Structure formats: structure tokens, C-alpha cells
Amino acid sequence: MFILTGAGSMVASCFGACAMTAVCTGLGEIMKRSARLAYCLLFVLSMLLAWVLRDFAQPIMEKIPWIVRHDFPEDSDAWYGKQAVFRVSLGNFLFFSCLSMALVGVKYKSDRRGTFLQHGGWMIKIVLWLAFNALPFFLPNQVINSYAWIARPGAGLFLIVQMLILLDFSHTLNDSLVGAEEERYLYLLLAATVGCFLGSLGLSALMFIWFHPSGAGSCSLNVFLITSSLLLVAGYSVLSVTSAAKNGSLFTSSMIGAYCTYLTYSALASEPHDYPCNGIGERITAASGSTLVLSMLGTLAAVVWSALRAGSNTALFSTAGAPEETGEPLLETNGADEERGEKAMDEFEPVAYSYSFFHLIFALASMYIGMLMTGWGVGAEEKDLIDVGWASVWVKVAAQWFTALLYVWTLVAPALLPDRAFD
Template sequence: MCTPPCCVSQLACCCGTAACSCCCNCCPKIKQSTGTRIMYALYFLLVTIVCVIMMSPTVEEQFKTHIPLYKELCEKLNPGDKCKTLVGYTAVYKVCFGMSCFFLFFSFFTFRVNNSDGCRAAVHNGFWLLKFIALGACCVGAFFIPQEEIFLEVWRYVGTACASIFLLIQLMTLVEFAHRWNTNWSSGVKYSRFWYAALAFVTLTLFTLAVGAVVFMGVYYTHPKACLHNKIFLGINGSLCFIVSMLAISPCIQKLQPTSGLLQPGVISVYVMYLTFSAFSSKPIEMVKINDVNTTVCVFPFNSGLESDKKIVTALGTVILFGCILYSCLTSTTRRNSAALRVCRNSEPETERARCCFCFGDDTDDYDEERTGSGQNVVYDEKEATIYSYSYFHFVFFLGSLYVMMTVTNWFNYKNHEIEKFLDGSWDVYWLKMACSWVCLIIYMMTLIAPMICPKRFEA
């Protein structure tokens, strides 16, 4: 049960400027900056789940069956010919429009906020109930936009441009994550053999997964008489992963970047193989004649005539996708990660403390702490300066909203698309995912050779 002091603190969190915390004293202390980002991520995830549900035809049938006056409600909301305003890609476009407007407004509202003492920072870090109501109002209000056809056409191209920018940020964040992981764990090698064993084990596991993925796709996603694109691109991506792995441990790179090792190319190789697999799964089916029978080739091999296996792959791909989105939104906005994305070395050497959970850790812990006596303790870590850029944080979520919109609606193949057919893509999706894998490899390769091209910029 919630104790009265804790209930009061939670009400202050929802309707006032207090930072949010769990109503449980046994929970570890949480930093204000971390709690705020988690709350916005929950908002983002909630709207994303709504968008996924809206793309299901099952939901449409349930709407028609259980919602009173469904047809009359549709007629007031600019319906299409089949009254699909509340579901389908048009609904997702409108909901994501509302969410993107919400984050874009806060991006402008929090511009040049440097500490958490001002009123704008207080709005950013508190008033969660009021902001939730505002987010819901933005999403609902989008359904009353006039001239629906013009809006959808224009918004589609805006979404494509912004989603492409977010894809680039996501790939750069992944490369930064690989470098930071290796740097953090390598710093513990000199003090404990445990970190050396952990580094070796994880590296071996990653390359095992990457090689296993190449073998798996070579066996099941290629065919002697078909799937020429799959054969070519699997060979190209596998070769590029091998090249960057050898480059990472080459003497010329080791001389300029002593911490460079096989962990980073292991992370990149696994992600590139995932993108390759996702591209192969999104390609339109191909059929060849085997014993005078038209047979579908280069498809997921474990269907066994059922849809259950494909749903498992779809669910796994969705979880990985939105996990990458949330990680990109939450971590690419920290000042430390933003500096890393610019591919430069700080003027002062960076002190690292090896730890298993390093993604959201900060360097200092000397902050004021609110001890409520009941409930989770909150550490106020932004009294002197903000840990991350508020404005850029919201802008990344704005881009992420449009990336979700384009991904859930299958980019330019939105008509008659269903979330159950998440992996049933097209040549557009196929080329997009293959291009992402190449960009990821190019970005990582540039982080390796950049110190050789511009040595003065990387001098300690």
C-alpha cells in the first residue's frame, strides 16, 4: 500500500515540479535526469503500442463490434470509403503527428535551458499528468485535421525525411555504444582478470552469432536457381564485416587507438547481420519450378505450414527495432555521447570505471539527494548544469516518432498493410535495410581511420 507521504510525493510528481520516483523504499536511488528521460520514454512507448494496435485488422473488427455508434463516429472524423479513420495507416499517421507535435513543441520550449532551476526546466521535469493529457489531446486532435488526403500525402514525405535522419542518428549511436562498451570493459582489464574473461567471452559470443547468421542465411535464404540479390549482398556484408574486424586490430589502428579491439566489430557485425536478415525477410517472395511444381524459395524455413513461427520472428524483430529506437532516443542526447558522435577526442583524458551496466552511468555521484523516508530516493544531478540537452532530447524523440510512423506502416507500402505482416515487405524496404547495413559499416570504418586522416584533432 502507498503510505500518505509517498502518495503526496507522487501527486506532486504528476501535478507539480517534483521529480518522479517509485513508491517503494527498497528501490535504488534514481537520478532526476534519468527518471525524466524514462518517463518520456514511457510516453513514447505507450503511443507506439497504440500505433501497432491500430495496424491490426483484428482491432478494426473489435471496434465495429463493441463500440456503439462506430459508423456515426467515423463519419464525423473525415472517414475514407470504408470508414477506416480510427484504424489503419491513416490513424497511425494522425496519432504520430500528434506525438511529434508534442515533442517538437517541447524542443522549442526547452531551447537553451542550462540548469534545472528555471520554470521551463520545472515543466520539463514535472507536471507528468498534465503533459500526459496534453499528449493525448494532440493525438486526438489530429483526427480532426481537414483535407485529409492532402495532409497524408505531405506528412508522408515529411515522415520519410525525418525518419531517414533518425536512422542515421541511430546507426551513429550504435557505433558509439560499441566503442564505449569496449573502452569501459577494457579499463577494468588492468585491475581484474574477470573483465578480461568477460571481454573475451562476449567477443567470442558476438562473432559466433555473426558467423552463425551468415551460415543460416546462406543455407535458407539462397537458392541455386534464384535469390541472386541475397547471394551477392550476403557475400558483400560478410566480407565487409571481416574487413572491419581485421582493420580494428591492425597495427596502424592499434598505434593510434590502443583500446580498439574485436568487441566493437563484433557488435557491428551482429547488427549488420540482423539488418541483412531483416532485409531478406522483407523481400517479396520468389518462386522456382522444382519437379514441375512452383515452389517458394528463400523464406523463413521453420513455418511448417503454420504462422506461429513467423509471428515469433515478427515479435522478435519488433522488440529489437523499438529497443534500438529507445536506446537511440535516450542515450544520443547526453553531452558525452553527443561529443562521441562528432568523432573527436576530449581535451582531457577520460577516466573510466568498468561496470556491467555502463550505458546510463555518469562520472560523478556528488549530488544532493532527497530522502523522503518512504519511497525511492531522488538524486538531483542537474543543479549546476544539465546532464543532457533538453531541446535536442525532445528533437530526437520527434524524429523517432516519425520513424515509428514510417516503420509501422511499412514505409511507402502502407496501403492494405497489417502489423501481422510486419516482415512481408517490398523491394523498397529491402533496399532501405541493406543501405542501413552499409551506412553502419561505413560509419564504424570512419571512426577507425579518422585519426589517421586528421591526427591533430585526435591528439590527447
């Protein structure tokens, strides 16, 4: 028996060493192409770890003496799973927050912090990442519960950043297509606008079928959410073509409308699957394991994409741009002086994006994942699924309304505050 136990430990150690080698090798190859992709891989691994521990953490965490479950009304399996998710979320929040603070003020590629901390030192960073993921499992419950309360507004801030990125992207794309000299881009703009509006109407019609099934009662809440979504889309679409909206456009309204309609669908789909008005819930409950896996992977991929795009789009949140280039030199220079000047200019070449802001977004995304997998801290209402429960429903409804109000403000703000610039 002792021999078998020792052999099992040796095999486990070998597997751990192989996994560590594979991660280091993979990150090394990815890092050569893009440091951002390497950080995304670390984030994805953490999300998958949190996902697995959420459903299978109880046998492990019951053996940790300082993680004590008190007499909560919550199911023990769900309680341990929620604690595991929060601890992985906290570990990644600390990892990315430390990198964000360490890289504050890096503006030029010559800064050694950018060379080593952002693009190099991967062996050290992987060890630190593993340490940060393990550290929260040595902390008492009180610390984790406090982090859960802090993570709620942090996750909400991540959603707000997502909305700002969407608004900026839609305005930028609209200006690019309108400013294009070729007529085909205008036809593309028209087709995209019509497509987004038709997609919103079509999805709304399907929602009336899926989330207001016959025999389920009035389903007044679902009817109200779908109807209010349609009215919001119609309202700010009409507003965008009036004289009150100087920067309005139907294309931007159609994109925001499609996003708000999707949020409504996502909110209704997050209703508990035993809720009579959730017609999709019964089908998903009976779905195969592969369908559930694909659904969860799609949700996690959307979070990674949002974090990567938001972290790389620093122009929207920065107040100062890159240093302006100077004109022609006042005095002529010889070859040696010119070469020294080029080296000096290379030292002051600005970085492509804010390293500190990039890691800050991933820190907020770590909080968001913690909320997403635990039903925003009130306990997951469906085992083996994520983002299901009434807390998730109302968070998405609030996000939809906030997005609509934010877009309406961008339309009317130039008219209400004519003395301020809204470029």
C-alpha cells in the same frame, strides 16, 4: 433502443474515465522515479494505438467526412490503416517537438522550465498528449501526405543516431575493459570478441539455409546480401588491426559486425512472405497469433530502447560540457557565507541530460514508427505484421552499408586527417 444506446454511451464514458485515471495514476507513480520512463510509457501507448488502428481503422475513419479516399490502387483497408498510423505519428511528433523547443537551453536544475515542463505538470501534459493525438484526425489528407514525405528523412535520421550511439557505446566499452587493471576483464573482452564473431558466422550460415531454400531458384539477391555482409565484416576487421587504424580494435569490429549481420537478417526477414526465397516467411505466415504479437512487441521494444538510450546520451552530440568546478576559495568564509554559497552552487547544478535533445529523439522515433508500420509510406504488404515489404528491406540494407562505411571512416580518419582531434 434509445435506452440501450444511452447505456452504452454511459458505459463507454465510464471506461474512458477509468482509463484516463489509470494513465494519470500510473504516470504519477512512474514520474516519481523517473520522468524518462513516464515519457516512454506515453510513447509506448501511442505505438500500440497506431498498431491497432493500422489494422482496424477503416470502419472509424470512413465516417470522418474530410478523410476522403480517392481512387488509389491500394486496398481500402490498407489505405485507411496507413492514414491512421501517420496521424498518430504526427500527433506524437508534434507533442515531443513542442516539448523539445520549450526546453531548449535548460542547463541547470534551478531552471523552472525543467522543474515544471520535464518533471512536473503531468495532468496538463497528459491532456496535451491526448489533444495532440486527436488533432491530426481533423486535418485533411494533403497535410498528412506532406507529413509522410517529411517523416521519411526524419526516420532515416533516427537510424543514423542509432548507429552513432552503437559506435560510441562499443568504443567506450572497449576502452573501459582495456583500461581495467584486473586481468579478468581482458579475458571477458576476448570472450566477447570471439562470441560476436562466432555469432556473426553462425547467423550467416543459417541465413544461407533460411533465405536460400532448395527448390526456390537461384535467390541471387539474398546470396549477394549475405555474402557482401560477410565480406564487409572481414574487411573492416582486418583493417582495424593494421597500422592505418590508430583507434581500431577487434572487439569494436566484432560488435559492429554482429550488428551488421543482424541488419542483414532483419532485411531478409522483411521480404514479403510470399517471396519464394524467404524460407522463414511461410513459417511465420502459418504461425499463431501469439507468435506475431511477440514479434511486433519485440520490434516496438527495440525502438523504445534505442530512443531512450539515444535521448539520454547527450555527451556524444554536445559541444560543450558542464561548467567546470572551481578550486578552493581565495578567502575564508564563515558558516553563514558557506551555507549561502552551497545554496548558490546547488542552483547551478547541471542537469543529468539534455531535456531538449531527449524529446527531439522521441520526435524522430515517432516518425520512424510511422514509417515502420506502413512499409516506409508505400503501404504495408502484409496485414497484421509490421516492418514487412521491399521498402523495409532496402532501408535496412542501406543502414547496414552506412554503418560499415561510418565505422571504416572512424578507423581511417585519424590517419587521413592527422591535424584534427578524434577523441
